[in-house]
Amino acid sequence: MTRACIFPGQGSQSVGMGRALAEAFPQARLVLEEVDAALGESLSRLMFEGPTDTLTLTTNAQPALMAASLATLRVLEAERGLDLKRDVACLAGHSLGEYTALAAAGTITITDAARLLRLRGAAMQKAAGPGQGAMAALIGPDAETAGAIAAEAAEADVCEVANDNGAGQVVLSGTRAAVERAVAIAQGRGVKRAVMLNVSAPFHCSLMGPAAEAMRAALDGVQLQPPVVPVYANVLAAPVTDPEAIRNALVAQVTGTVRWRESVLAMVAAGVDSFHEIGTGKVLTGLVKRIAPEAKAGAIGTPEDVAAFPDLR
Structure with a gap:
């Protein structure tokens, strides 16, 4: 062992x-x-x-x-x-x-x-100030797909892959508006589940x-x-x-x-x-x-x- x-x-x-x-x-x-x-x-x-x-x-x-x-x-x-x-x-x-x-x-x-x-x-x-940032979990996609969704959602804001937890669980982090856009994009692309997380700050992003x-x-x-x-x-x-x-x-x-x-x-x-x-x-x-x-x-x-x-x- x-x-x-x-x-x-x-x-x-x-x-x-x-x-x-x-x-x-x-x-x-x-x-x-x-x-x-x-x-x-x-x-x-x-x-x-x-x-x-x-x-x-x-x-x-x-x-x-x-x-x-x-x-x-x-x-x-x-x-x-x-x-x-x-x-x-x-x-x-x-x-x-x-x-x-x-x-x-x-x-x-x-x-x-x-x-x-x-x-x-x-x-x-x-x-990050109160309400400035957010995180969301995407269930289903691999890290590469989630990263593409994050990049599309970022626009002039920040949206990045925070955690690649594996088994189709990827967490995004960034400004609230961008992360909310990412959730909407993911849901429109048939991602099994995309949900905002109850966190106090946008961890593991720029x-x-x-x-x-x-x-x-x-x-x-x-x-x-x-x-x-x-x-x-x-x-x-x-x-x-x-x-x-x-x-x-x-x-x-x-x-x-x-x-x-x-x-x-x-x-x-x-x-x-x-x-x-x-x-x-x-x-x-x-x-x-x-x-x-x-x-x-x-x-x-x-x-x-x-x-x-x-x-x-």
């Missing part, structure tokens, strides 16, 4: 995330305490108790998802003997999950990851330029180490190990396409046949099963999931 660990992105958060693990395992509590200390507030309490609308805020959801994933990983290491360098071929994460993957691989500390994601969420929220510059400045102040195992970068759909290349990929990711479908296929081509989604939710597990049905995929986020994981000691 050749394993990859993958880490979820925004949208997988839910009230109660990480609570059962923290109650059962001291390793999980230590991660959450470190994140709380880094942010100077009890993010863990928000994760456990909500309210949902506050947890869903980009500035909270991003570090919370990272915290839940790394808490789960630390428990797997302690309870099941998982050793990333020995047992895992590579790591990847969807959007903010790339930061989680890099923290798991030792490229950045948990403290730096929490602070960077808090800043990233705030910068992405601030980059409107996020100010956020990319904010992240460049923040990342310049953080020391990056080579990862203990390769991490696949969203914008490259390829592994990166050089710290400067990682820094550049994280900056480019703010405005660039999350090439998730290509990343999964690249990992499979490199020999990965088993994907473990670490943290909250099962979104990536579902995508992997549709992108690479020949591979095994499962989610690990509860004490029961940990108990079911093979003992690698």
